[in-house]
Amino acid sequence: MICFVTGNRHKYEEAKKLLSDIEMRHIPYPEIQADSLEEVAEYGIEFLRKKLDCNFFLEDSGLFISHLNGFPGVYSAYVFKTIGNDGILKLMKDAENREARFESVIAYYDGEIHLFKGICKGMIAENAMGKKGFGYDPIFIPEGEKRTFAEMESEEKNEYSHRGMAMKKFISYLSRY
């Protein structure tokens, strides 16, 4: 059994669909302001490593919008809490280039730190659509789709998503042992 340290039940449910042998642990840890998701995740591991008695992982993600030069990126959680999807849609009003990507970094600790990264390319929708999922899901359309993540079941989102891709790399690492 592996512990997934997160306070986000949606993230946990998505991960659990791909890796059933996990348990959610809600232990708050500092999410530092850094230039990359990897640094944020590694700092979290350092903070947590002596507090848990199981192998564990955490996940840090962000939405990078081309028209906004990569914003909100590593500030995604703060921006979601402050201006939210409506604020992003306003910033994107009249934008011709609606390209965006989600990135996810999973940091796993089993005595050493291992990082697994997933990227999902897509577009920012013109309007929020769908009620499923969480966060920026209603405004993000993955490449090859017309629907947003919020219009998909979590199994389908996992097929495309940044977290699904990072989880698959993580699972393939685990399956070597």
Ligand code: IMP
């Ligand atoms: P964090 O990894 O929890 O720090 O997430 C950063 C921000 O991105 C939060 O506001 C999340 O709600 C949002 N976010 C992370 N992953 C997803 C996703 O899969 N869909 C939509 N929003 C996400």
